[in-house]
Amino acid sequence: MTETPKTLRELIALGDAYLQRRNVPDARVVCEWLAACLFKCGRLDLYSHLDEVPDTRVVDALRRGLQRVAAGEPVQYVLGRWDFRALTLKVDRRALIPRPETERLVDLVLASPHVRQTPKPLVVDVGTGSGCIILSLAHDLHDGVFVGLDVSPDALALARENAVLTGLADRVLFAESDGCGEFDPASVDVLVSNPPYIPSHVVDGLERHIREHEPRLALDGGPDGLAVYRALLLDAVMVLKPGGGVFFEIGDEQGPALRELLEEYGFVEVTVQRDYAGKDRYATGTLGF
Structure with a gap:
């Protein structure tokens, strides 16, 4: 007996039930993202297609996507792309998935006097990953020098692909490095980073979709989660201009420690700011000498 073709509305309902049985969070939304990708439209635009009957190719692709998510x-990796601020970026296992909290880190840099009052600022993103931070800054700041650094050649390859994808390849330089110590002394206006900050012993207890798929190198911040911050600050005091700024994304329990570290290394106007969930998420400071 031939199976009756199903509308997109019915397929999404079936996919929602399938993912819920496998305890996938936000199952309905996940189904809609997958379907929107296949229909080459935005998730909200999908509602105008709900009564359409997708062809076999789309149905099979949706099934494969649901199976991957259920596993x-x-x-985001199933889709192969993800939106970050004004940009749509390629995402895969070479780098962390860009997250909404990091969009706020970009906002803090854009609102700061370090870029607003500095002609052609030199902005360096350490641990650039997918390139989401430095590409967003280059997109929004029409004048400046933008550099993305990462210790992972695979992540850098992805960042360069995203630079081409977003039309920013001639605006951002990417290079392999585990820090920014190779810049000339007192030459950098802004150092921004979303470094690995999860303590090593916590990484193995992360949710499965994170620990089994996102690169550990981008997650593991050493025994106390602060190892990379210490290394970055050692570089920062050498390469930042007097009055230059640092902007870090941090773990939600690391605010007091980052404040202490920044002040210890000679930074003033130190702030620890919260994300939209009310958790400590960003530490900033200005080099005071």
Whole structure:
């Protein structure tokens, strides 16, 4: 007996039930993202297609996507792209998935006097990953020098692909490095980083879709989660201009420690700011000498 073709509305309902049985969070939304990708439209635009009957190719692709998500793979990697601020970026296992909290880190840099009052600022993003931070800054700041650094050749390859994808390849330089110590002394206006900050002993207890799919190198911040910050600050005091700024994304329990570290290394106007969930998420400071 031939199966009756199903509308997109019915397929999404079936996919929602399938993912819920496998305890996938936000199952309905995940189904809609997958379907929107296949229909090459935005998730909200999908509602105008709900009564359409997709062809077999789309149905099979949706099934494969649902199976991958049910097996623990992040939906962002299944889709192969993800929006970050004004940019749509390629995402895969070479780098962390860009997250909404990091969009706020970009906002803090853009609102700061370090870029607003500095002609052609030199902005350096350490641990650039997918390139989401430095590409967003280059997109929004029409004048400046933008550099993205990462210790991972695979992440750098992805960042360069995203630079081409977003039309910013001639605006951002990417280079392999585990820090920014190779810049000339007192030459950098802004150092921004979303470094690995999860303590080593915590990484193995992360949710499955994170620990099994996102690169450990981008997650593991050493025994106390602060190892990379210490290394970055050693570089920062050498390469930042007097009055230059640092902007860090941090773990939600690391605010007091980052404040202490920044002040210890000679930074003033130190702030620890919260994300939209009310958790400590950003530490900033200005080099005071």
